[in-house]
Amino acid sequence: MEIAEILNFHKLKRTSCREEILEVMMASKQALSESEIRDRLNGHYDRTTFYRSFKTLEAKRIIHKVVIDNLPVKYALGNTLKPKKKHAHFFCKDCNSVECLNDTPIPTYPLPQGYTYSDTEIIIKGSCAKCNQ
């Protein structure tokens, strides 16, 4: 998948920072935090720039936030070109990795009288295959 194509498709300017963020994220099976991405790019960009890029990419749903406990927010790839179904996330409490469970869809839950639904987050915690070896 061409990164330039993704940005064009969503009518975003092809800036090197956005391209490199997506490159790093596509190379990773796990969701990554700002500092993890910054490390992988050898601090080539300013922290502020990352945060703003995340916001832009998130607004287009190219990436989505995953928040586990009060750890730094991580980002995972979403609708790069095609839409991706809403799904649960797995958190490995041993290696702190986060990944999308694309096959675990979100069921609907009953709510009390008068409440309206908009969204659900499901975080499943445990140990990943690597850590269980």
Added chain:
Amino acid sequence: MEIAEILNFHKLKRTSCREEILEVMMASKQALSESEIRDRLNGHYDRTTFYRSFKTLEAKRIIHKVVIDNLPVKYALGNTLKPKKKHAHFFCKDCNSVECLNDTPIPTYPLPQGYTYSDTEIIIKGSCAKCNQ
């Protein structure tokens, strides 16, 4: 329910800070953050003291953390005297309130090969009855 009893039951010292935190929490139907509790107590205690008290109360499961997005962590009452079942939480995106959905238990989800399960967090977002009026 006597607050002193709760602390005694869990073999915790009855300090005024712990008692007042529990008082505020029992008077609230919603989960509260450190700053919300501090405000309700007119800043009577140091921020650090609150954080340490939360940790202590959480270790005994008298309260439990609820983390929504990257908002400040909120705390809800848990096993004050009797154990409370693991449950989902509701987040009102209009008034930012968080409450326990005690009747929404946590189902089990299938995990990939080699993964082991330990815990699940379910956050249901929407608008509460008050905000829907």
Added chain:
DNA sequence: ATATTTTTGCATCATTGTTGCATATGAAAC
């Protein structure tokens, strides 16, 4: 190549949450 819009970098700031250490306090022993 130029103009225009958008991004970026830098400085600065706010907030949350933590830690070390001296002092104060609670509970138990006398």
Added chain:
DNA sequence: GTTTCATATGCAACAATGATGCAAAAATAT
């Protein structure tokens, strides 16, 4: 009631995440 001892608290300091304003730089369209 006083003393003792463990534990909680307050204070100072710190680290990290995340946001904002503004000038400089870069991307696209002309």
